[in-house]
Amino acid sequence: MGTKPSNKERLFGPDLIRALAIVLVLASHTLPGGTEYPILGVARYYLGFLGVEIFFVLSGFLIGGILLDELYSDRLAEISGILSFWKRRWFRTLPNYYLFLLIAIFLDRLSLGKFPDAGRYFWFGQALYYPTPTFFTLAWSLSIEEWFYLLFPLALFVFAKLLKSPPAAVLSVIVIFIVTPVILRFFLPATANWTMGVKAVTLPRLDAIAYGVVLAFTKRVHPGIWRVLTKFSPVGMIAVLGLFGHFCHFGYVTSDSIFYRVFYFCIVSSCLALAFPRILDLTEPAGRWKVIFKKLSLWSYSIYLSQTPVIGIVDLALKHLGVGYFQAHIDRCILTWLLCIPLSALVYRVFEKPLMDLRDRPMKSIFPKLAWKTVEG
Secondary structure: OOOOOOHHHOOHHHHHHHHHHHHHHHHHHHOOOOOOOHHHHHHHHHHHHHHHHHHHHHHHHHHHHHHHHHHHOOHHHOHHHHHHHHHHHHHHHHHHHHHHHHHHHHHHHHHHOOOOOOHHHHHOOOOOOOOOOOOOOOHHHHHHHHHHHHHHHHHHHHHHHHHOOHHHHHHHHHHHHHHHHHHHHHOOOOOOOHHHHHHOOOHHHOHHHHHHHHHHHHHHHOHHHHHHHHHHHHHHHHHHHHHHHHHHHHOOOOOOOHHHHHHHHHHHHHHHHHHHHHHHOOOOOOOHHHHHHHHHHHHHHHHHHHHHHHHHHHHHHHHHHOOOHHHHHHHHHHHHHHHHHHHHHHHHHHHHHHHHHHHHOOHHHHOHHHHHHHHHO
């Protein structure tokens, strides 16, 4: 199947975008000042929201590129092609997810004296439509991605069989994955909490990743349009800044507004998609900046998953030490960054990367005993 570029061929643009996204997310959860200066709290919240939306569009672009390679090479014409895609995705995403899910369950047991109701988290079914539970809340974005990885290739497989035209199949599936979530959001309760009842639900947010697939399709099939988009990237960047200013000015969004419940996400994703092309085409810079962005990109998944337990442990330690309120916020920020990044680097090296490397090996070489029993049985 179409493979992800090796480390020697890593593209700088996606690394830069991914590094920026994780910095925004971590900053939103650690920077002090939101209590004393409410506008800083609003700005922090939007930075975290923006960071996750950046991840969505980038994932759509990268995964869309892989699926297009599969489709145009006819490997997606067979079920084996879909299974191969899923195997690679799941070896990339599931081990780390389950590691930190188990850590979250263990920490909940220690702090509350009982195990949380976490069964649906193992198959990403905790918030398919409404609402999102409060346990292990960062899983909301991972659920959206995993369901997209499951459903989009299946839909592409079906439409490729029906339409006999790869471009028509891709466009048809993209339209479905953009329009259907918009309709689902329209029927979400107007009284829902915008953060956990709209932003963080799974099926009504699948369109966030589909916008990245539009970019991948444009770059592969319409290079002339892609060159035009690279020229308009500054317009997208200005629009993203405008959305940030709009959010900070109003200070909140509500689900009772059809605009914020239904269409606001479309605007954010569209602006990000417009801003990306020039960045995605960037060549590698010389010197240490390249290394910094690459490392943050490589560790970003572990950083995203580890931040919650690290912040929780830091908060407990500061409370136990009796650190004052204002000083605790500063210490919390510094300690979280100092602990989270090296911890994530370690997790990537000893756990995430070794398991991820298994995705290129045949299943019988990963589970030789199982394969032997199957043959002998």
